[in-house]
Every structure is written in C-alpha cells, then in structure tokens.
C-alpha cells in the first residue's frame with residue numbers, strides 16, 4: 001500500500017470529521033467541488049486535503065457564496081488544487097465586494113425592522129409619516145422602503 005492510499009479517507013470518515021452528511025459529500029462531488037478515487041472494492045476514498053476543501057466550501061456557504069461561485073473560484077486556482085492560506089486570501093478578496101454588499105443589506109434590514117418598511121400594513125407609529133394612506137403602494141409591491149434601500153447596495 002502506498003503512502004497516499006494509506007492516508008486515504010472513507011466517505012464516512014470525511015463526513016464525520018467535517019460534520020456533514022455523507023449525502024452532502026456526494027452532492028459536492030456530483031457538482032465537481034471535490035474528487036475521490038475508487039479503491040479495489042470500488043469504494044470512494046478521499047485524499048486528506050479534502051477536509052480543508054470541504055471546510056472552505058462550508059465557510060464560503062456560510063458567508064452566502066453559492067456553490068457555482070465557489071466552484072468557479074476553485075477552478076481559477078492552479079491545477080484546481082485545494083486552497084492553501086494564500087489561495088484562501090485570494091478567494092476572500094474576490095468575494096469581499098459581494099460580502100460587503102451583504103453586510104450593508106443586513107445592516108439596513110436590521111436598522112429598518114423597527115420602523116416603517118412601507119409594506120402597506122400601516123401598523124407602526126411611524127407609518128403615517130413614511131407611508132401615509134399607503135401611498136407607497138403606487139411605487140411597487142412588498143416593503144417598498146426596504147426594497148429601495150436594498151436596491152441601493
């Protein structure tokens with residue numbers, strides 16, 4: 001048995017170490033985000049680097065980056081390798097603008113939830129001031145004020 005085969009991980013071991021379901025690993029593999037080899041018994045075996053790769057995927061997903069963007073970012077790495085520290089910095093730079101926009105939108109959402117959002121309910125004390133007689137309905141559907149501020153980001 002060579003060194004690489006000796007340290008190869010089963011799908012169950014990777015799932016346990018990463019804290020995700022086996023089906024999630026299969027899904028990531030089907031999407032081309034991770035790769036496995038087959039052993040002689042035709043079972044999936046993963047290089048230990050997959051732990052870092054899955055961790056990066058999970059971290060990026062937590063930040064709201066979708067799988068297609070994660071895959072595209074991975075594809076820009078040399079030889080489609082598992083991201084190292086420098087690569088991760090590069091990836092996070094690419095996602096920085098996207099993250100900044102999300103932070104801005106979340107901040108506005110947080111700050112506007114206690115005031116009138118222009119939804120037509122007229123139930124808050126501030127509604128007569130910001131949306132008298134639901135005049136904002138003429139400008140669109142949904143929470144018009146909230147939508148406006150998220151469109152500006």
Ligand code: FES
Nearest residue numbers: 116119120121122
């Ligand atoms: S919060 Fe709904 S119209 Fe003001």
